[in-house]
Amino acid sequence: MENNEMLESAILEKLENDLDRLIMTYLTLWINLESLHESEETEILDKLLLKIQLNLFSLSVLLKGSKYKNLDNIYDIPSIFTLSRTLIENYLTIEYLFVIKNKDLKYTTREERIKSYKFAGYKNCKQIANILKDSKFEKEIADILEKLELEIDVILEKLENVKKKDFIKPRMGCNWNYLIEKSKLNTKLYKSRWKIFQTMLILNICIMKG
Amino acid sequence: MENFSNYAHSEYMYNEGINEYISNPKALVGRKMCYNVAGVIISQLIVIILELFPEILKDKYKELEIEKRNLVSAYNMLNDEL
Numbered sequence: 068m069e070n071n072e073m074l075e076s077a078i079l080e081k082l083e084n085d086l087d088r089l090i091m092t093y094l095t096l097w098i099n100l101e102s103l104h105e106s107e108e109t110e111i112l113d114k115l116l117l118k119i120q121l122n123l124f125s126l127s128v129l130l131k132g133s134k135y136k137n138l139d140n141i142y143d144i145p146s147i148f149t150l151s152r153t154l155i156e157n158y159l160t161i162e163y164l165f166v167i168k169n170k171d172l173k174y175t176t177r178e179e180r181i182k183s184y185k186f187a188g189y190k191n192c193k194q195i196a197n198i199l200k201d202s203k204f205e206k207e208i209a210d211i212l213e214k215l216e217l218e219i220d221v222i223l224e225k226l227e228n229v230k231k232k233d234f235i236k237p238r239m240g241c242n243w244n245y246l247i248e249k250s251k252l253n254t255k256l257y258k259s260r261w262k263i264f265q266t267m268l269i270l271n272i273c274i275m276k277g
Numbered sequence: 278m279e280n281f282s283n284y285a286h287s288e289y290m291y292n293e294g295i296n297e298y299i300s301n302p303k304a305l306v307g308r309k310m311c312y313n314v315a316g317v318i319i320s321q322l323i324v325i326i327l328e329l330f331p332e333i334l335k336d337k338y339k340e341l342e343i344e345k346r347n348l349v350s351a352y353n354m355l356n357d358e359l
Contacts (some may be wrong), residue, residue, distance in 0.1 A: 075305060082312035089319040096326050112329075119322065126315055130308055142304045151311045158318045166325055251321050260314060 083131065090123055108165075108181055115161050122154045152264040155252070156243060160184075162250040163238055175239060179222055186215045187237040 097116055129147050132140040164180050175183070189212050196205035223231055233240055247253060247261055 078309065079305075079312075082309065082316070086312055086316055086319070089316060089323070093319055093323055093326075096323060100326070100330060116322075116326075119318075123315060123319065126311065130312060130315075142308060144304050144307045147307065147311050151314050154315060154318055158322060161322070161325065165329060251325075252317070257317070260310065263310070 086127060086130075090127065093123075094120070108177070111181060111184070112161065112165060115157055115164075119154065119157050119161075122150055122157060126150045126154065148264060155261065155264065159243060159246045159250055159252075160238070163241065163246050166251075167246070167249050179226075179234075180239065182215065182219055182222060183234055183239050184237075186212065186219060186235045189215065190235070 097120070100113075126147065129143055129150065132142050135141060164184060165177065169176055189208055193205060193208045193212065196208055219231070219234065223229060223234060226234075238246070243261070247258060252258075252261075
């Protein structure tokens with residue numbers, strides 16, 4: 068039993084060190100990506116990379132265990148799972164926008180995917196502005212959406228058999244399972260991990276019950 | 278006094294409950310899995326960045342090429358561990 072505990076602790080320490088090393092390498096790369104500010108496309112990539120960084124920092128902290136008053140080593144598994152899922156979704160969004168080949172997404176080019184992604188994002192912002200009753204913010208978003216809609220109409224004129232309502236759906240209607248299959252994460256093992264995250268609520272309950 | 282005793286008792290019960298939860302062995306499995314997931318994602322992300330921006334390798338950061346090779350092997354290793 069004692070040997071098992073030592074082994075588990077050595078594995079965790081190795082995983083912790085590997086993750087820290089990977090995060091540092093990633094940060095070195097990101098800091099040196101001067102070309103990220105050259106175009107609209109790469110600015111979106113920059114924002115997504117930043118989101119992933121924040122995910123990783125928080126995940127790394129939670130995985131090491133936190134402390135509250137007299138309670139040590141708190142492993143907030145529900146939050147760890149939620150953050151892991153967000154990390155995968157942000158990663159898949161990067162693959163969807165910048166890596167997946169056009170033929171795998173039927174008809175769209177990278178530029179078109181980015182337009183659609185922006186439109187879906189600003190549409191969400193408009194709903195938030197509406198809930199907050201911030202009329203100035205709402206007007207700003209409405210102006211951006213109007214401009215984007217004109218650009219999308221020009222794109223749709225060239226595309227056959229594509230309906231506007233489908234084009235402006237988040238990720239043009241591609242679900243996460245489909246994106247996993249088309250991504251670099253398309254391995255049997257990873258797909259099973261993804262299924263766990265999809266059903267994480269059930270698993271969390273199981274963990275709580277022991 | 279009785280109220281205080283009740284309060285102390287319920288606090289003790291709460292701590293016992295949460296301690297049982299946080300030290301549950303299944304939490305360890307979850308942590309290991311999430312370490313692996315984060316490791317795989319970040320390794321792939323680094324490879325993607327290097328593919329999208331090959332100039333990083335060409336210019337002043339040639340040493341990253343070696344790191345890239347290490348990362349790919351780290352990624353394979355993580356997959357093996359999974």
